Amino acid sequence: MAAEAAKDLSIQELEKEGQWWWIAEKKRSRRLDYLRKAVWKKGALGGNYAPGIKVDLEMPTLFTNMYNWWKYDPPMLRRAKALAHVLDNIGIFITDQAQLVGYFGSMPNTIAWRLDGASIVNEELYNEPGIMPEPEEESLKKVAELNSYWSGNTAVDKLARVLDPEDAVKFLSGAIGWGAPTSAYGYSGKDYEYIFAGRRGFLDIIEEIDANIEGAEDRTMGMPGPDILPLYERLQNWDAMKLILEAAIRYAGRYARLARTIAENFETDPKRKEELIRLAESCETVPAHAPQTFQQSLQYDHFIQIICRLEAHEGAWPARPDYYHWPMYDKDVNIEKNITGEEAMDLVGEFMIRAYEVGGFGPRWAREGLQGITGTWVWTLGGVNQDGSDACNDLTLAFLKAARLVRVSNPTFGFRWHPKVSDKIMREVFECIRHGLGYPSIRNDPLLIQNSMHWHGHPLEEARTWVHQACMSPCPTTKHGVQPMRMASATANCAKMVEYALHNGYDHVVQMQMGPRTGDARKYTDFEQLFSAWVQQMEWIMNTLVRTVNLGRFKDPEFYGRPFLSATYERAVESGLDAVSPVGERGNCWVTFFTWVENADSLAAVKKLVFDEKKYTMTQLMDALEANWEGCEKMRLDFVNGAPKWGNDDDYVDDLMIRCLREVARHSREMKCPCGNSWPALPENVSGNIHYASIVGALPNGRRLGDALYDGGISPGPGLDKNGPSAVLKSCGKIDHVGDGRAFLLNQRLSPTQMAGEKGYQLWKAYMRTWADLGLDHVQFNMVSDETLRAAQKDPEKYQEVIVRVAGYSAHFVDISRKTQDNIIQRTIQGI
Amino acid sequence: MATECKECKSFFPMNENPEKGDCVQRVVDPRQAYYKARPVDAGADASKCGTFSKK
Numbered sequence: 001m002a003a004e005a006a007k008d009l010s011i012q013e014l015e016k017e018g019q020w021w022w023i024a025e026k027k028r029s030r031r032l033d034y035l036r037k038a039v040w041k042k043g044a045l046g047g048n049y050a051p052g053i054k055v056d057l058e059m060p061t062l063f064t065n066m067y068n069w070w071k072y073d074p075p076m077l078r079r080a081k082a083l084a085h086v087l088d089n090i091g092i093f094i095t096d097q098a099q100l101v102g103y104f105g106s107m108p109n110t111i112a113w114r115l116d117g118a119s120i121v122n123e124e125l126y127n128e129p130g131i132m133p134e135p136e137e138e139s140l141k142k143v144a145e146l147n148s149y150w151s152g153n154t155a156v157d158k159l160a161r162v163l164d165p166e167d168a169v170k171f172l173s174g175a176i177g178w179g180a181p182t183s184a185y186g187y188s189g190k191d192y193e194y195i196f197a198g199r200r201g202f203l204d205i206i207e208e209i210d211a212n213i214e215g216a217e218d219r220t221m222g223m224p225g226p227d228i229l230p231l232y233e234r235l236q237n238w239d240a241m242k243l244i245l246e247a248a249i250r251y252a253g254r255y256a257r258l259a260r261t262i263a264e265n266f267e268t269d270p271k272r273k274e275e276l277i278r279l280a281e282s283c284e285t286v287p288a289h290a291p292q293t294f295q296q297s298l299q300y301d302h303f304i305q306i307i308c309r310l311e312a313h314e315g316a317w318p319a320r321p322d323y324y325h326w327p328m329y330d331k332d333v334n335i336e337k338n339i340t341g342e343e344a345m346d347l348v349g350e351f352m353i354r355a356y357e358v359g360g361f362g363p364r365w366a367r368e369g370l371q372g373i374t375g376t377w378v379w380t381l382g383g384v385n386q387d388g389s390d391a392c393n394d395l396t397l398a399f400l401k402a403a404r405l406v407r408v409s410n411p412t413f414g415f416r417w418h419p420k421v422s423d424k425i426m427r428e429v430f431e432c433i434r435h436g437l438g439y440p441s442i443r444n445d446p447l448l449i450q451n452s453m454h455w456h457g458h459p460l461e462e463a464r465t466w467v468h469q470a471c472m473s474p475c476p477t478t479k480h481g482v483q484p485m486r487m488a489s490a491t492a493n494c495a496k497m498v499e500y501a502l503h504n505g506y507d508h509v510v511q512m513q514m515g516p517r518t519g520d521a522r523k524y525t526d527f528e529q530l531f532s533a534w535v536q537q538m539e540w541i542m543n544t545l546v547r548t549v550n551l552g553r554f555k556d557p558e559f560y561g562r563p564f565l566s567a568t569y570e571r572a573v574e575s576g577l578d579a580v581s582p583v584g585e586r587g588n589c590w591v592t593f594f595t596w597v598e599n600a601d602s603l604a605a606v607k608k609l610v611f612d613e614k615k616y617t618m619t620q621l622m623d624a625l626e627a628n629w630e631g632c633e634k635m636r637l638d639f640v641n642g643a644p645k646w647g648n649d650d651d652y653v654d655d656l657m658i659r660c661l662r663e664v665a666r667h668s669r670e671m672k673c674p675c676g677n678s679w680p681a682l683p684e685n686v687s688g689n690i691h692y693a694s695i696v697g698a699l700p701n702g703r704r705l706g707d708a709l710y711d712g713g714i715s716p717g718p719g720l721d722k723n724g725p726s727a728v729l730k731s732c733g734k735i736d737h738v739g740d741g742r743a744f745l746l747n748q749r750l751s752p753t754q755m756a757g758e759k760g761y762q763l764w765k766a767y768m769r770t771w772a773d774l775g776l777d778h779v780q781f782n783m784v785s786d787e788t789l790r791a792a793q794k795d796p797e798k799y800q801e802v803i804v805r806v807a808g809y810s811a812h813f814v815d816i817s818r819k820t821q822d823n824i825i826q827r828t829i830q831g832i
Numbered sequence: 833m834a835t836e837c838k839e840c841k842s843f844f845p846m847n848e849n850p851e852k853g854d855c856v857q858r859v860v861d862p863r864q865a866y867y868k869a870r871p872v873d874a875g876a877d878a879s880k881c882g883t884f885s886k887k
Contacts, residue, residue: 034864037863038863038864039863039864040863052862088871089870089871090870091868091869091870092868092869092870093859093866093867093868093869094866094867095864095865095866096864096865096866106868106870107859107861107868108861108863108864108866109861109863254854254869254871257844257846257854257869258854258856258867258869261844261854261856261867261869262856262867265844265856266858266867
């Protein structure tokens with residue numbers, strides 16, 4: 001629908017048409033409308049950056065100059081000094097109408113470049129047309145100069161030199177997993193209990209550091225002995241933490257000064273002048289002191305997030321805003337009535353917009369895997385307090401309402417459902433889904449708390465603080481629970497498990513012997529031989545990834561390190577160790593399982609059609625797979641339609657799925673992370689199912705090389721769930737969502753027509769009751785009709801704001817590739 | 833004598849140290865309008881600055 005036509009329609013008429021994006025424009029404040037439209041979208045459009053987006057060369061230049069200058073300093077101090085130099089000198093800006101500030105590039109249209117992470121990422125800059133700042137030639141010269149300095153000196157370059165060469169080659173092949181085993185590209189949890197619940201400003205932390213320095217210096221000047229030797233290094237780390245906290249306070253002060261300068265010299269509107277003065281006061285208060293107002297609380301959080309992103313390329317945004325900002329919201333809106341609900345809504349909406357505008361440079365493979373966004377900012381809402389009582393509040397409602405007004409695709413929400421959640425909150429959750437946002441995803445809170453305790457031994461009260469560490473995995477926000485470094489490379493391309501089991505460990509796509517030689521599948525005489533090969537290949541893939549990641553974590557304080565993050569972690573401030581050190585962390589690792597369900601469907605197809613029914617021989621099957629099913633269409637369709645498929649409540653294939661998961665869970669307990677804890681699996685996909693389409697060979701579920709893989713962690717293949725939504729839930733309910741893995745992503749599509757009105761809500765609620773009764777830990781919904789999506793494909797300009805749930809994240813439909821779009825349309829619309 | 837930043841309309845000295853300050857400029861890009869600032873020394877050479885505007 002064109003903008004002009006939409007303007008003439010009433011909100012009721014637009015609702016009837018499902019034109020939620022025009023409704024948002026009509027309902028939101030002028031400020032939110034301006035700020036929302038002001039955002040330069042950083043997510044890649046099907047893999048390419050939008051016109052006008054430029055890589056920021058200021059931060060890399062400032063950082064490198066100072067990093068080089070302090071070359072004789074120990075790692076954390078050297079990095080702290082380089083980052084402090086960035087905070088003191090990078091260009092800053094305040095957008096008109098903004099009440100919150102902070103960005104990690106020097107201009108709104110820039111993407112940050114993390115140049116000390118990996119040379120293989122740095123080299124990708126040369127392949128991106130259009131993102132160099134003008135004059136391009138000068139920028140290219142600068143990039144070459146910076147790349148020359150960092151070549152061989154990045155975190156991954158250093159790690160590659162200590163990795164086993166065979167592991168390194170196989171890992172870097174891109175066939176079995178993705179990511180980079182360093183905190184340069186990790187996701188860091190924030191120690192919200194220390195900072196927000198503890199009501200600490202940076203000056204309070206500096207006081208604690210000073211006390212620790214004093215105590216340690218007393219000891220290093222005292223009785224000689226081995227116990228004082230580690231203190232020398234820790235003293236330097238404490239210096240680094242203190243130095244970076246002071247720089248962060250100065251950085252906020254620069255925004256305060258700019259706000260006052262604008263108010264006193266440029267602004268003529270008295271109301272805006274007042275806002276600018278309030279903004280200045282906000283930046284003078286936080287992060288130096290604990291926040292005193294709701295605005296300051298949000299600003300404090302945003303400063304921490306931005307500075308962390310100046311320190312490392314963070315691919316996720318673990319946060320629980322309705323919980324940690326609630327005290328200041330309650331004070332300002334409900335108790336002291338300093339601001340109105342509408343004013344608070346403007347702040348909440350802008351808080352989301354400030355996160356939406358954040359974007360860093362990522363290599364093409366990462367952009368293809370996360371089409372339309374630059375990371376998975378999944379914010380956690382709802383859940384319980386540490387005593388088990390309902391934690392939902394007015395701010396939960398405000399975030400759910402603001403999401404429908406600003407309609408950003410990032411951040412999204414994961415909602416912690418539990419039996420005490422009120423109907424009022426559930427209706428708001430449903431409204432977001434009904435408005436086609438694709439979020440919140442719904443998480444089973446009691447079950448996931450139990451899961452956290454089961455896999456990682458988090459105590460109950462700590463487990464109850466959990467946030468989404470990335471898309472899916474729960475992680476506490478406590479001293480020993482918070483996770484500083486999620487090594488994204490522990491992400492497995494699981495379809496390779498069955499592919500390698502069939503091909504004796506050989507990868508015909510990358511043409512390399514990858515996995516162990518488990519035997520010639522043509523000679524298999526019963527299914528157990530194939531399953532045994534599958535177990536070996538599964539173990540090999542998990543081992544290779546986890547070995548790499550473990551080493552990356554162990555070496556990270558030396559090869560990278562996070563001074564600012566450390567300064568905001570209770571355990572690091574207390575111990576003087578880098579936050580990324582495994583010491584003091586309980587461990588919260590998981591292996592993300594991309595392209596998982598293909599294993600169960602493929603194994604079931606071979607078992608039924610080759611070994612049980614003997615309709616085909618293994619030789620015939622292997623010939624067909626090696627030919628990519630070419631010339632075997634009738635046989636291929638038999639493997640698609642004549643074999644049971646996951647998601648239909650069919651025990652034949654469901655039992656195989658459970659058998660596979662139990663093998664994985666057994667192995668997950670055997671592997672240990674550097675903290676000594678387990679590595680459970682977490683099946684989900686982001687848009688890895690598209691990225692891996694050209695990397696995974698033909699499979700016995702009838703898939704050809706190049707076809708999109710299944711979209712969800714445990715979602716049935718698109719169009720293959722033929723027995724309705726209850727059957728999908730029943731299949732998924734056969735999984736033990738505590739003991740079989742860390743979490744299991746389920747995508748579902750619902751019909752917007754069926755979900756309309758009160759009747760729609762009641763139907764959805766009944767569906768959710770079944771979901772909870774069957775013990776599933778996750779579900780997320782797309783509720784946009786095929787007609788709208790087809791129309792958006794045909795006329796993308798008119799449907800710029802249509803949002804869809806891709807996998808663990810949402811994206812604007814027009815920003816994802818045609819293949820991903822088609823994959824979403826192919827998903828079965830469930831009538832419930 | 834060379835032109836210095838402190839002579840420019842865009843230069844705003846810091847209260848605590850007038851020898852240092854911010855170069856503050858208004859920018860209107862295709863999506864938004866904003867004020868940007870970067871730190872400069874009062875005595876920095878501004879003779880080659882394309883946005884210099886005498887106070």
